[in-house]
Amino acid sequence: MTVTRLDGDQLAQCIDELATLLIDAVDGGASVGFLAPLDHAAAATWWRGRAEPVATGRLAVWAARDGARVLGTVSLAFPDKPNSRHRAELVKLMVHRDARGHGLGRTLLETAESAAAATGVTLLHLDTETDSPAESLYRSAGWTRAGVIPDYAAEPGGLLRPTTLYYKHVKALPAAVDEAAGAAGRPLAR
Structure with a gap:
């Protein structure tokens, strides 16, 4: 299993595999922003929409592969406001049902946390469906x-469910802090 941060070209090359992963997550009941049934064309279109944010550095996407098959993904969304450069949102942590229970979710989570620290990010946040399996991982x-927000999002079957918000402080790596201090007002390197 390899976990790789995708650039724009790599993202484009694995749209079909990422779409298949997204469909599996939705079919498996994961509340990742989509209702079931999710068709392949809609899932692929959603992933294609991530190309521009990846190219501009506002979104970092990692894919876990076992050969050519994408079995997991995680992303970090970086705000573009000057007062928010210290934080990022962890989004779309997904593991294919065939690969669950082997530590891949934790590996992806640790990958995103380490990458955030390497860019000088010190605060991560996320939201997840309350009482979902993901909560125990986090x-x-x-x-x-x-905290919890009632009736925040519909799960794949359409039922409104509460969402739990989480945060984590990560320690910025010294090189990232030095770079940020030297940049004086410029965005942190992504």
Whole structure:
């Protein structure tokens, strides 16, 4: 299993595999922003829409592959406001049902956390469906529950469910802090 940060060309090359992963997540009940049934064309279109944010550095996407098959993904969304450069949102952590239970979700989470620290990000946040399997992963990885919003999002079957917000402080790596201090007002390197 390899985990690789995708550039724009790499993202474009694995749209079909990422779409298949997204469909599997939705079919498996994951509340990742889509209703079931999700067809391949819609899933591929959504992933194609990530190309511009990846190209501009506002979004970082990692894919976990076992050969040519994408079995997991995670992303970091970086805000573009000057007062928000210290934080990022963890989004779309997905592991194919065939690959669950082997630590891939934790590996992807640790990859995103390390990458955030390397860019000088010190605060991560996310939201997840309350009482979902993902919550135990986040809690065991040191994320702090900030609160619950009732009826926040519809799960794949359309039922409104509460969402739990989490955050985690990560320690910026010294090189990232030095670079940020030298940049004086410029965005952190992504």
